[in-house]
Amino acid sequence: MSISAARPAGTRRSGIDSDAVLAAFDRDVVATNGRVVRVRPSQASDREAMQLFYDRLSDRSIYQRFFGLRPPALDRQLHPSAGNNIGDRVVMLALDDLEVIGVGEYARVRERDEAEAAFAVADSHQHEGIATVLLEDLALIAREAGFRRLVAETLAGNNAMQLVFRTVGLTERTWYEHGQVHVELDLADEELIEDSADGRDWRAAVASLRPLLSPTHIVVIGAGRDPSSVGRVLLANLVSSFTGRISVVHPTEETVGGVPAVAHLADLDAAADLAVIVVPAANVVSVADECGRAGVGALVVITAGFAETGAAGADRERELLATARRYGMRVLGPNCLGLVSTQGGLNVTFMRQSMAPGSIAIASQSGGVGIVLASEAARRHLGVSSFVSLGNKVDVSGNDVLRYWADDPSTSVVLMYLESIGDPRRFARIARAVSRRVPIVALKSGRSEAGKRGARSHTAALATDDVAVDALFAHTGVVRANTLDQMLDVAALLAVQPAPSGRRVALVGNAGGPLILAADAASANGLDVVEFSAGLQQRLRLLVPDAAATSNPVDLLATVDVGSVLGVLGAIAASGEVDACAVVSVNLGANAPAPWQLDWSDTSIPAVAVLLGGLNATGTMPTYATPERAMDAIGLAATRGAWLAATADEHVVESHVDLLALRRQVRQLLPAPHDRHEETAWLTTTDTFGLLETLGIPIAPWAVGRSGRECVRHAQHLGFPCVLKADVIGVVHKSEEGAVVLGVASATMVRQVVSAFQHRFGDRLRHIVVQRQAEPGVEMLIGAVRDPGIGPMVVVAAGGTEAELLGDRSVLLAPVTAARARSALEQLRTFPLLRGFRGRPVVPVEPLVDIIGRIGLLMATVPEILELDLNPIIAAPGGCLAVDARIAVAPHVVLPMRAMRQPHQPPGTPVTSAGAR
Ligand code: ADP
Ligand code: MG
Numbered sequence: 001m002s003i004s005a006a007r008p009a010g011t012r013r014s015g016i017d018s019d020a021v022l023a024a025f026d027r028d029v030v031a032t033n034g035r036v037v038r039v040r041p042s043q044a045s046d047r048e049a050m051q052l053f054y055d056r057l058s059d060r061s062i063y064q065r066f067f068g069l070r071p072p073a074l075d076r077q078l079h080p081s082a083g084n085n086i087g088d089r090v091v092m093l094a095l096d097d098l099e100v101i102g103v104g105e106y107a108r109v110r111e112r113d114e115a116e117a118a119f120a121v122a123d124s125h126q127h128e129g130i131a132t133v134l135l136e137d138l139a140l141i142a143r144e145a146g147f148r149r150l151v152a153e154t155l156a157g158n159n160a161m162q163l164v165f166r167t168v169g170l171t172e173r174t175w176y177e178h179g180q181v182h183v184e185l186d187l188a189d190e191e192l193i194e195d196s197a198d199g200r201d202w203r204a205a206v207a208s209l210r211p212l213l214s215p216t217h218i219v220v221i222g223a224g225r226d227p228s229s230v231g232r233v234l235l236a237n238l239v240s241s242f243t244g245r246i247s248v249v250h251p252t253e254e255t256v257g258g259v260p261a262v263a264h265l266a267d268l269d270a271a272a273d274l275a276v277i278v279v280p281a282a283n284v285v286s287v288a289d290e291c292g293r294a295g296v297g298a299l300v301v302i303t304a305g306f307a308e309t310g311a312a313g314a315d316r317e318r319e320l321l322a323t324a325r326r327y328g329m330r331v332l333g334p335n336c337l338g339l340v341s342t343q344g345g346l347n348v349t350f351m352r353q354s355m356a357p358g359s360i361a362i363a364s365q366s367g368g369v370g371i372v373l374a375s376e377a378a379r380r381h382l383g384v385s386s387f388v389s390l391g392n393k394v395d396v397s398g399n400d401v402l403r404y405w406a407d408d409p410s411t412s413v414v415l416m417y418l419e420s421i422g423d424p425r426r427f428a429r430i431a432r433a434v435s436r437r438v439p440i441v442a443l444k445s446g447r448s449e450a451g452k453r454g455a456r457s458h459t460a461a462l463a464t465d466d467v468a469v470d471a472l473f474a475h476t477g478v479v480r481a482n483t484l485d486q487m488l489d490v491a492a493l494l495a496v497q498p499a500p501s502g503r504r505v506a507l508v509g510n511a512g513g514p515l516i517l518a519a520d521a522a523s524a525n526g527l528d529v530v531e532f533s534a535g536l537q538q539r540l541r542l543l544v545p546d547a548a549a550t551s552n553p554v555d556l557l558a559t560v561d562v563g564s565v566l567g568v569l570g571a572i573a574a575s576g577e578v579d580a581c582a583v584v585s586v587n588l589g590a591n592a593p594a595p596w597q598l599d600w601s602d603t604s605i606p607a608v609a610v611l612l613g614g615l616n617a618t619g620t621m622p623t624y625a626t627p628e629r630a631m632d633a634i635g636l637a638a639t640r641g642a643w644l645a646a647t648a649d650e651h652v653v654e655s656h657v658d659l660l661a662l663r664r665q666v667r668q669l670l671p672a673p674h675d676r677h678e679e680t681a682w683l684t685t686t687d688t689f690g691l692l693e694t695l696g697i698p699i700a701p702w703a704v705g706r707s708g709r710e711c712v713r714h715a716q717h718l719g720f721p722c723v724l725k726a727d728v729i730g731v732v733h734k735s736e737e738g739a740v741v742l743g744v745a746s747a748t749m750v751r752q753v754v755s756a757f758q759h760r761f762g763d764r765l766r767h768i769v770v771q772r773q774a775e776p777g778v779e780m781l782i783g784a785v786r787d788p789g790i791g792p793m794v795v796v797a798a799g800g801t802e803a804e805l806l807g808d809r810s811v812l813l814a815p816v817t818a819a820r821a822r823s824a825l826e827q828l829r830t831f832p833l834l835r836g837f838r839g840r841p842v843v844p845v846e847p848l849v850d851i852i853g854r855i856g857l858l859m860a861t862v863p864e865i866l867e868l869d870l871n872p873i874i875a876a877p878g879g880c881l882a883v884d885a886r887i888a889v890a891p892h893v894v895l896p897m898r899a900m901r902q903p904h905q906p907p908g909t910p911v912t913s914a915g916a917r
Contacts, residue, residue, distance in 0.1 A: 030204040031128040036328040042091040053100035065120040086145040101125040104134030114149040143187040144894040150185040211297030215274035217245040222278030231278035233350040241347035271295035281305030292327025301334035336391025337367040358383010359412035385410040406434040424789040435477035439494040471811040477643035489633040492622040497606035499641035502579035507553035509584035515553040518627035525635030587613035653853020659861040700881040702771040708751040714770040725769040726757040777876030783869040792859030798830040799872030816856035821849040847880040863892040
């Protein structure tokens with residue numbers, strides 16, 4: 001069979017640019033053994049390398065690949081450039097340096113929407129996850145090309161290859177025939193591909209960080225003669241903490257800081273797994289190269305003077321990354337403080353602040369904030385498990401350390417200070433998975449309302465950057481702190497206790513006034529000081545002095561001792577009537593009494609203490625200096641509890657709609673390349689309504705006419721009164737331009753309105769939409785935007801332009817679960833309007849939940865849709881109807897799931913499909 005090199009007719013027209021898709025799949029990937037492998041589409045110049053690859057394959061591998069003897073002519077395989085068109089045939093290569101170590105390909109099965117895939121991996125590189133990466137790529141590319149299935153045949157004995165298919169997680173069915181196993185992969189399920197890819201990438205990423213976070217031999221390069229220099233302070237920290245081997249490279253000295261030095265890295269008798277580089281910026285790249293040649297596994301680059309200083313520095317930073325990639329080394333920094341692992345006895349920083357061992361892991365993009373966090377943690381007696389200063393994040397990012405800490409037994413809470421989120425889409429998937437295991441508290445600086453997306457829809461105006469970050473954190477269960485204090489306050493709680501699973505709190509104390517302040521602080525933080533049941537109060541009465549108050553707050557009077565306080569807390573916790581407890585105690589004597597021993601080992605609910613007037617405590621219970629801070633911490637921790645509860649049994653709203661077919665439909669509507677003035681285009685009303693109806697969104701019945709006669713016919717068919725809307729070129733908000741007429745009651749009126757429209761808009765009038773008039777109800781807005789970093793977000797708000805003024809909206813990451821959609825509606829300040837506010841009728845919420853879910857699915861499966869606006873949807877007791885909608889589309893380029901940041905990309909460039917535009 002000859003493979004046609006011709007571009008299949010229509011590929012370009014249907015919005016797929018084969019070359020653009022393939023170009024995006026050229027990048028570096030970490031193999032499961034932590035080494036970096038280049039994965040890319042084949043090129044004409046690969047012919048020789050591929051020939052060599054097939055020549056070297058063992059007979060067994062050849063047999064498994066070709067089901068027989070080495071084929072006399074490998075011509076089909078060796079025309080790498082002949083057929084790389086995603087609609088027909090794709091060959092992907094994995095390379096170790098210049099050597100081909102794996103080939104994966106697919107070819108269209110004629111007349112069907114499926115492609116057949118095959119793989120071979122060099123004998124010496126099997127079990128490194130290479131075939132899996134190739135299969136993932138082929139699956140993504142094939143899906144982008146519109147294939148529904150990828151099929152493959154393997155020999156019955158080829159268990160390794162069958163395992164590969166299974167780990168990609170898409171197997172639809174397998175069957176056995178003539179000694180061959182047939183496998184079919186279903187390409188329709190996007191989430192599944194991404195989720196299982198993250199799982200595999202996870203292990204590789206964690207493995208690649210090991211030389212960084214648990215090294216056995218560290219070499220310091222750049223520590224000089226001056227004992228007060230950064231390099232020497234760092235070396236001294238290292239010497240006093242690290243029990244493994246330490247080496248120093250110095251051109252002239254025999255010892256530096258008491259450590260024997262060698263003149264060149266190559267002089268070391270054994271390779272170091274971690275190199276710490278403190279040399280001047282101009283020398284960093286050449287030192288990194290030396291490290292690579294000496295077999296170093298990871299670099300910590302303390303030196304500043306890179307991208308933060310401008311273009312020349314950015315070039316140097318890219319060179320550094322390229323060098324590290326060449327040798328498969330991971331890089332922390334540059335321009336960073338270094339890292340600490342108290343468990344591993346590792347202090348690779350020049351900080352004078354020492355850290356007590358504990359269970360808090362800290363990642364900071366800023367070195368300065370890192371120092372503040374470390375010293376504040378120490379001041380509050382909070383111990384640290386590891387501390388990583390990310391610096392310019394040229395390679396190792398927050399996503400990497402998060403995954404490392406998720407499985408780190410000594411970490412119980414993660415604190416992150418972020419100035420930017422390099423790859424939010426990836427962060428979303430990783431943080432979500434990590435959050436299930438370990439709480440993450442993040443402080444993202446740069447809160448501001450300035451919406452940067454110059455956009456024309458209401459939806460886009462509502463989804464500002466900061467709201468997007470909120471949506472991202474809410475989706476991933478990350479607790480968002482607003483200040484450094486808040487961050488440490490909530491960390492103190494989450495480090496030792498579970499998150500409250502609700503917002504009910506009990507307050508127990510020894511003085512009335514502070515308890516009232518605490519109750520006020522509780523309600524200011526959305527916490528509920530619930531009244532105890534009669535039964536619980538009765539039980540408490542047995543534990544407290546006669547005059548004590550047993551309702552909530554519980555005032556135990558001045559003379560109470562620690563034992564009674566803990567007894568009361570125990571009874572309250574056992575009742576199940578609250579989700580968190582706080583002890584609010586003030587020193588009522590003249591002198592500070594001996595410290596209270598406050599131990600709390602109950603794992604069902606958290607308990608904290610507020611100690612006032614010089615009261616001190618020891619023990620495990622987190623303590624706070626004011627009631628406000630304690631309640632703030634409990635309130636923030638409760639957002640995690642709510643997230644855990646919501647994710648326990650979540651399912652995405654189902655549409656029962658063929659979303660792949662819908663995507664094809666959208667692609668047909670993309671503007672052809674030659675008439676693209678802008679990349680983005682707004683669909684016509686007819687196309688917009690048509691699409692939404694296919695998706696199952698209820699639209700007020702409509703028809704399009706051009707003449708008065710035609711419109712009268714439509715109006716008579718739809719029934720009076722009806723609504724007439726002029727579709728006018730260049731008009732965005734129709735009613736503002738007099739292009740919407742409501743309550744059109746007769747044929748005569750239809751004719752009048754039509755001629756008025758014609759008169760008014762002239763040539764700009766495309767056509768007229770005749771629409772049934774919806775029954776009165778509450779006007780809602782449901783929309784969506786695709787953030788270039790975060791990906792698709794669904795916005796829910798009150799309809800009309802007022803919503804923008806009020807800022808009353810909820811933002812969700814797509815796809816959306818029914819529970820999230822419901823709570824998004826409930827969070828709106830205008831939600832009472834749907835619930836029969838002031839004698840209005842009650843409007844059912846479920847139809848709105850269904851619409852939100854469907855829009856979420858659409859956004860998740862059709863990346864060509866950039867913006868969507870249903871405004872308004874009229875929600876009435878009889879159901880919901882959308883009466884106006886807008887959709888903006890643009891071509892989309894899929895990107896590989898797994899990719900390390902590329903040297904040719906500026907730092908911060910997203911590398912997943914979200915960054916395609
Ligand atoms: P635009 O948003 O471009 O100004 P719309 O089609 O949203 O135009 O119409 C403006 C307003 O007219 C809507 O917010 C709604 O209040 C009312 N409206 C439009 N179409 C209908 C309809 N079919 N039934 C009832 N009210 C309608
Ligand atoms: Mg509108």
